[in-house]
Amino acid sequence: MIHDLLRTALELSGRERALLCHIGGDAARDQLPTGTPPADCRVVDLDGDLPEGPDALRDPPSPIGLAALVAATPTDLRRALVLTEALPPSAHILLGIAAVPESRTPPLPTAPGIDQWADLHDLQARRHADDAWSCEFRFLEAVAVREAVLAVARSIGGGRRQSTASPLVALSGPDASLWRPGDPTAVRVSARGPVPLRGVAPIADTALCTHNGQPPYWTDDRIDRVDRTGIAALSWARFGQAGDGRRIRELRPGALEVDDVPPIDERVVNPMGFRQTTSERVAVLVPRPDRWAVVIGRTELLRVPDSGTITDVDLARLRHLRGVRVEWRQHSGPLAAVRAVAGLAAGGVPVFSGPVPRWGRCLGEELRTLLTSVTADDLADPLTREEHSVRLRRAALRTHGSAARWRRIGARLGFPAPPAPTVSVILCTRRPGMLGFALHQIARQRGVDLEVVLGLHGCDPDLPEVRAAVSAFRATGRELTVHAADSDTRFGVLLNQLAARASGSVIAKMDDDDWYSPDHLADLLLARDYSGADVFGCSDEYVYLVDFHQTIRLATTSERPTSFVSGGTISMDRAVVEDLVAFRPIAASEDSQLLLNVVRSGGRIYATHGLGYVTRRSESSGHLWTEGTACYLRSGSRQWYGWRPSSLLECEQPFLAPWEAGTVPAQKIGGDCDGRRQGIA
Known part of the structure; x- marks a missing residue:
């Protein structure tokens, strides 16, 4: 098990400093060793308590004895990439994934460029119970943790090809990891800037800053900034609040546009593993009580996190279903709701619903129309079900996929879009x-x-x-x-x-x-x-x-x-x-x-x-x-x-x-x- 590996690694690190990070909620947190961590070991939740600034955890900046990261799913590991830039270097790096779907190839690291890992001493990839995987790296000299995470993220993303990123982006704020998942060119900066230089040029073309209601003052006049209200700020509980919630109240849910929604990582959230033959069961996506959950009767198949992120593991759990019916009720907030539905559609899950509420307009017109185009009875025919799935995945990936989202954002900022094939x-x-x-x-x-x-x-x-x-x-x-x-x-x-x-x-x-x-x-x-x-x-x-x-x-x-x-x-x-x-x-x-x-x-x-x-x-x-x-x-x-x-x-x-x-x-x-x-x- 991953927690046994972590415990052994902590013992071997002796009195050297250690850092244990997790991302993806309880599934990742439960893989950490139980009990009180040693005094020289720090535990960080990358979803919540990562301090502001790209170097916040590098204090002091010297290398540490062990750097470990446990992700709940491959989807979570890819979005952790931009966050791991804040971790101090280490010669001993341990990465774990709590669950990997059967449809995905093993997360074997893809080696970087020539001579970048000349100091690699030992590399072990292990498969554990319950489809968990771990990759343990040992180097002769300390290296950036981000490079090890990138090596595994590349293999998860399907191989050698990665679309050219344009514009290059610096990210800050509470939802930074959602906006450029798996992108090796994305960097994390503090909420006020500045964007660091590489030579004489900034390392990013633009900055995307998420905030909880009021964007902070941006200090870098060399870089244009794109502001996005965070998912937590756009919760139903905060709409109508006084004081800091004034701007939130002015931003009506029905005024949200498609590009206000954090994108979907299409390299992992996609129809891979779709089943043509399924059971007759239809599940329901329903609020329970503050988050959405996919349920059948009293059985909860999965609970959607506050961010609305659907992972590849979630999709694998739903492949046996004939379809999922959406009950449009307020749960954590409009952006989270839209992300959850769009994620299911991008994964090819046959989703359908009654009339979509006005605040769901940021789904995009095509996706909204498709959701109401079939019923549970229609999906009883396997061919109709698969046709509906294909139409959904087309609309969701072309509207909410990361490449499509940034192509539109870049065009609005005047950046040339990557050439279409x-x-x-x-x-x-x-x-x-x-x-x-x-x-x-x-x-x-x-x-x-x-x-x-x-x-x-x-x-x-x-x-x-x-x-x-x-x-x-x-x-x-x-x-x-x-x-x-x-x-x-x-x-x-x-x-x-x-x-x-x-x-x-x-x-x-x-x-x-x-x-x-x-x-x-x-x-x-x-x-x-x-x-x-x-x-x-x-x-x-x-x-x-x-x-x-x-x-x-x-x-x-x-x-x-x-x-x-x-x-x-x-x-x-x-x-x-x-x-x-x-x-x-x-x-x-x-x-x-x-x-x-x-x-x-x-x-x-x-x-x-x-x-x-x-x-x-x-x-x-x-x-x-x-x-x-x-x-x-x-x-x-x-x-x-x-x-x-x-x-x-x-x-x-x-x-x-x-x-x-x-x-x-x-x-x-x-x-x-x-x-x-x-x-x-």
């Missing part, structure tokens, strides 16, 4: 008759900046159907590059040629005969951000069998790291092709070979939901796929006669290629698309 769709075809359909699937993509690099595999670019399809796509205003290759060019070689001609920061492969929802690429980019994976896509979940006029939904898992995604959805950063692996120069299986080599090279693959993608299978399609369609009839977990995609596909009837037109009687196409979902064995 541009997508290069590489599309290969040897069937001119499918090109118009394929380019239409790309043209209807929304919410993403894209170009197309088209590979004509043995096709003449001057064919009428090719010229018409290319002209129609270019009329949309999007870029399209055409590259013609001989029919004997190996498919893997052609894909690498297209990738070399792509200019986007993300390369997405799409097939010429499959159906894609208008949000397909946007959903993949969202998964890229919250998963931190090198390759991202979705599985072959929906299959349309042209010869049988049947739709099959296969038994698959989504929203989790995997070793395989469908070839028609493979998407990756340019660096994967340029620095890690490329398509092998082979004529078939180039997709699966690339995925295999990504895993062997230490990369990560992530599968998001598959509701926006339908694979076409036809014996006469001319596709490189060679297995018979009967294999799907044997393996399909759910089957429908007719065209039955998810409503997220936004496609009322299938498109048949000219050589497929006689396969299914015309009166059957689209004749059974009334939206009913009646599965057959």
Whole structure:
């Protein structure tokens, strides 16, 4: 157990000073050794009694014998990063996490840059009972505790990629840890400033200061300040108070904007671990008595803290539920209430409610509308439930995610936003008759900046159907590059040629005969951000069998790291092709070979939901796929006669290629698309 490790570490530290910190409430505090701490040991609650100022705990500034931090969840450890800058250096650092969800990889430290840990002597990562983890570092010389916390936080966040932070932020006030969780560039300053210098320039571009009703006087005129009223100050108990509460009374709950709400850490609060199959139970998010709690009958599944923070561990505890109904009543305050609901939605929990009160307008209009769009009876259908979950997570992450929040705040302050990823769709075809359909699937993509690099595999670019399809796509205003290759060019070689001609920061492969929802690429980019994976896509979940006029939904898992995604959805950063692996120069299986080599090279693959993608299978399609369609009839977990995609596909009837037109009687196409979902064995 973590408390046994801490007790042993305290004994080994002897008479040297020790500092035991905890964050995340009772779950973290309970991991500390019981009894009165030694005289030379200080216990600090980073949620409450961290003194003001970045160097408050460095008195005296000399290194200490032991620095320990226990976080209740990975979410809490990531938000502790900016707070640990106040801790004195130590050669012995012990980090503990009381609970890590099964869906998350072990919190193994990610080593920093070259030679930064040349003095590392010993490192031990341990798994304890009840899914607790600890990482113990021993160095030859004292190092900053923050560097050890950052090493673990990076692994929790999904891997190597971290979005560029703009603007760089200095934080102060009671809710500082909520505003830039896991950001290695964020720094903590005192409430009045100033922001320290690095060389001749301040180490931050702006300061965000939270306060309990009255912002303190800011002394640093080199840096613009953004003021935010703290969560505790905006409690229902303080609205209408006299004296110091005057400004609080003037700030009506209904006047709060979306950007007044501390953001969600999307690297840990996201749909990873979502379950398609659940129990029939519906829980309620209800005040009890001063905080919200998620309950079923008299059983309390979790209690939401005063800050409204939903953690990855909380989400794991709710995955078995069909949904959570929100009872809109006053509990600790409007910001905490909104953060709790937004956190559940970002995690993919199917949340729903009656009319949202006016003070909930800071949820954002889209999220408010979605909450009232379904009932508990609607969620009884597994497909409707998952569709609602996808819509919720899109709205919550794009409205309340940390990257989105700071992009808007930075824009208001005049700072250039980090460039949004541009997508290069590489599309290969040897069937001119499918090109118009394929380019239409790309043209209807929304919410993403894209170009197309088209590979004509043995096709003449001057064919009428090719010229018409290319002209129609270019009329949309999007870029399209055409590259013609001989029919004997190996498919893997052609894909690498297209990738070399792509200019986007993300390369997405799409097939010429499959159906894609208008949000397909946007959903993949969202998964890229919250998963931190090198390759991202979705599985072959929906299959349309042209010869049988049947739709099959296969038994698959989504929203989790995997070793395989469908070839028609493979998407990756340019660096994967340029620095890690490329398509092998082979004529078939180039997709699966690339995925295999990504895993062997230490990369990560992530599968998001598959509701926006339908694979076409036809014996006469001319596709490189060679297995018979009967294999799907044997393996399909759910089957429908007719065209039955998810409503997220936004496609009322299938498109048949000219050589497929006689396969299914015309009166059957689209004749059974009334939206009913009646599965057959």
